Structure formats: C-alpha cells, structure tokens
Amino acid sequence: MIARRLLDSGPLCGALGAAGLVGAWEAAGRTGFISPTVFPRASAVLSRAAGLAADAGFLSCVVSTLGAWAIGLLLTVAVAVPAGFLLGTLPGLERAFGPVFEFLRPIPSVALIPPALVLFSDKVDMKITLIVYAASWPVLINTMYGLKEVDPLAKETLRAFGFGPAAVLWRVSLPSTAPFIAAGVRLAAAVALIVGISVEFLAGGAGGSGIGVFLIEAGGATDALEYIVAAALWAGVIGYLSNGLFVLAERRAFRWHTARTEVAR
C-alpha cells in the first residue's frame, strides 16, 4: 500500500531509484566486488563532490563553463532561429542548402576540435564557436519543422483581414512555431554543455578554464579518480537542472500548446 503510493509520486520514485543505485555502488566497493583503487566508492565521491562545492578553484571553473555555455546558447538562438525562418519560408534556399546541412550535421562536433585548434588562437572564442556550431542544429531543424506545422488556415485568416506577409510571419508563424523553437533550445542547451566541456578537456589546460580543464588538471593529483568522478557528477547535476528549468519554462509559456494537444488526443 505504502510502496504503491511511493511509486505513484514521480520525484519520490526518482529519488528512490537514484538512492538505490548509489547504495549498490557503495555496496560494490564495501564488499570488495569493485576495489576502491579501480573505482572510488560512492561515499568517497560524494564527499569529494561536497568539498568541490566549496572549492573556489572548482567554482571558477564552473562559472567559466557556464559563461561560455550561456553566451554560446544566446548566439545559437540569434543565429539558428533567423536561419530557420529563412530556410523555412524560402523553399529555394532550403533546396540549395539542405544537402550541405545533411552532410555537415552528422559530423561529430568533437572531430572539429583539432581543426578549430589550428584556426583559433583564443580558447574561449573557439569554445563558443564550437558550441554555437553544434547547438545550432536542433534549433535550426526544430524551427524549420515548426514552420511547416503552421496551420495554413491560421495564416489565411489573417490574410483575409488584409494583413501582409510580414504581419502573418510575425503574428501567426512566429508564435505558432515558438514551442518547437523552445524545445530545440532545450536540446541545444544539453548539446552546448557537452560540447563546451569536451572542448575544454581536449583543448587542454594552458590558458583555458572550465570544468573540462579541471578534469585534466585533477588527473595529476592523488585521488585523481575521486575528483574526476565528482566533477563529472556536478556536470550531470548542471545538465539535469538546466533541462528541468527549460521544461518548466516551456510548460508555463506554452500552456496553450500543451492544452491543445491534450484536447486533440
């Protein structure tokens, strides 16, 4: 009875799952199934993680990563949304650039780090450029997809009242595409974090800063693995929180969208 009620509550059930995994991880260490020299115990990693939260060096790394992430994401929106609108409203443009995009899109962003290292002298510039490149795809594609989903009758309604193409774009196409754009930005936020930390890690420490740089530098310390796993844990927490905030904001801003799709079901 109580167990059933626990399982019904989403957050509680999720916490239970996480606690179970951490417990299993700790037990594996304590029973000697996994030696602490191969992989640190949960308790050791968690206490390191708690220590990092008060560590000025680590915090400045987090700030650096988050700064590049935020700037990269803003630039992504500024580039990919207008580009999506151009491609989505001008079919000729989509036909011309579609194949190029289909070629570029599957290239892993990490593979672009070596050429980027040659191209850029400034590591922050390089990090932000690669974030914008990788994060633009989901925003671009969602914007184009959302534009295709705009109801022709909604556009026709405004045209019938004598509104021109610019007004139809601004008053119908943009608001009706907004939920798709927001979902694209949420995906882009996750991509931006992954790419940002990867670039920091691969581009190396000299002159750089960020969670990825912290991971490299921790590699030389004693208890290196504890630090690395603890830092990775924080990266996970940041990703989880950002995703949750985006979902919450989307639900609030696009109540009309969810309410309508629920009715349609």
Add this chain to the structure above:
Amino acid sequence: MLEISNLTHTYGSGPGSHHALGGVDLSVAEGELVCIVGPSGCGKSTLLRSVAGLLRPGGGEVLFNGAPVAGTPKDLAVVFQDYSRSLFPWMSVADNVSLPLRRKGLDRPRREEAALEALTQVGLEEAGAKYPWQLSGGMQQRVAIARALAYRPALLLMDEPFGSVDAQTREDLEDLTLRVRGHHAMTILLITHDIDESVYVGDRVVVLSGAPATVVGDLRVDLPEPREQIATREHPGFVRLRAEVGRLVRGPRPAAQHPTPETV
C-alpha cells in the same frame, strides 16, 4: 455591391487537374444575405476564396463595390468552418477579436472597446480573458463571429460556418447570425451544404452545380420575418423552397438510380 461574372478556376494542370469553377455569374445587392448551396466538392469554397482575394481565379471577374478584387478587399471579413484552427490559441479571446482592428489603425483602448462590444453581441462578454481552447465549439465559433463583427465589414463571408457544431448549437448560431445582421449594415455571403439552413437564413439561395460549378438556380426566399426555428420550418413556403433547392442540388439525374425512402 458584389458582381461576379464568368468566374472560372482550375486547380493544377494536365490529367490531374480539377476544374472547380465553370463560369459563375452572381450579383449580390447591398444588405442581402445570400446563401450558396451545392453538392460537396463543387467549388463553393473556391468561389468564396476568390471573392476574399485569397485566391487568384483562373478567369472572369469579381467586382467589389465596382472595383476588381486584387488582394484582400478592405471592409471584408471571413468566418471559416474550422474555428479551432482559425482562432489563435496563444491569444486570449479578447485579443483574438481585437487583432484585426490593428489593420484599421485603432489604438489599444478603442480596439478593446470594440472587442468587448462584439463579444457582448454574441453573448460572450464574460469570456474575453479566457483562451479559445477553454471554450466549447459553439462558443469558439461565436468568438470567430465576434471577431468578424468587430471589424465592421461591409461584406461578411461565411464558409460552412456551422458545419462543425451539434444541431442545437447550429440553430443557435443561425439565429445569432440573423440577429447580429440586424445591428450592422452588412452584406453576407454564406456557404453551406445544408439545404434547410440555406432556406432558413437566406434572403436568396443560389444553387451551384457539381464541379465545374455554374449557377443552376437562384431563388428568392420570401418567408415571414423574423425567422423562427419551429414556425419558419413548418411554413408551407419553407417546405416548397427546400424541395425546390433540393431538386436543384441533386441535379437532373434519372430517378430510378435514387432509391425512394420506402425501399430503403
């Protein structure tokens, strides 16, 4: 006020083309409520879209107050059948109604005032702050009608406006249309596939043939005013007209192909 002469339109070309309008002639006088009926797929909506300037017809001419229609004429509003798609879900009911008034250059207070007035006319003065999807289908279509009324059009086009609501709501909306028509000096062109409805609300019923559509009948409805759902529909004149319209809609076909009600 509206002169349509020899209007033709074909969608596409080659073997897959659809010849929708085959030379439609129609003239509508100021203040008239003209219903257009015809078999489904006959090109009624093509006709309406040509009048609204949403579609450039293949041939012929549409004159609105003496001027040829190129683009959407001013002083024209359209009520579509599908209210759930025609109303904007991201805007409140009041904003939906007042949005077209931006075209008229009204400032915000005057737009809001006009929206409230129009919503009051359709009995939805309390619903302004709600969103369209929070209302029933019939209420949503009343919002769409209020949006058209607030715009104060000289010509109101209605494309199957009551086709997506239940029978009771349909009657309410028919009466609402007749009532608001009295408040505004509007000419109304209403497209429907419902023969009874065309006779009940119209001053005139224009019957189109199947595609390519031409006008095969133009009947004046001389029923006593005001129209009333029960009394009007049992009036001998109503029964005669609906039979006449019905025959025109069916077209000249051999009777044997249509089973009589007794054999069904």
